[in-house]
Amino acid sequence: MVGMMALTAETLLVMAWQGIGNGLPLAAVVTTPEIAAVMAQRLHFNTYGGNPMCSAAGHAVLKVLDSEQRQQHCASVGNHLLHRLRALQDKHACIFAFLSHFCL
Helix, strand or coil: CHHHHCCCCCCCEEEEECHHHCCCCCEEEEECHHHHHHHHCCCCCCCCCCCHHHHHHHHHHHHHHHHCCHHHHHHHHHHHHHHHHHHHHHHCCCCCCCCHHHCC
């Protein structure tokens, strides 16, 4: 998500799944307020929609991400990784590029 925010192109819709539920069937969609308003006017079906246990787990994950400042931590670790990778790039001619925004 942090990587998507750093792109110069406008990101309209981001979907995430698998790892965000720590084994529970959970997914997330992040979009603009305009697109969300249109989606709210439609009826959507999905396999696990409204499961209270999965909803509680998702809420707990968001609370941990916020309270432990995981987004900032990932940005810091990602910047450190890029610094180290660029040092390797200077030493080895076979390394020519990194997609740095997705190393966060």
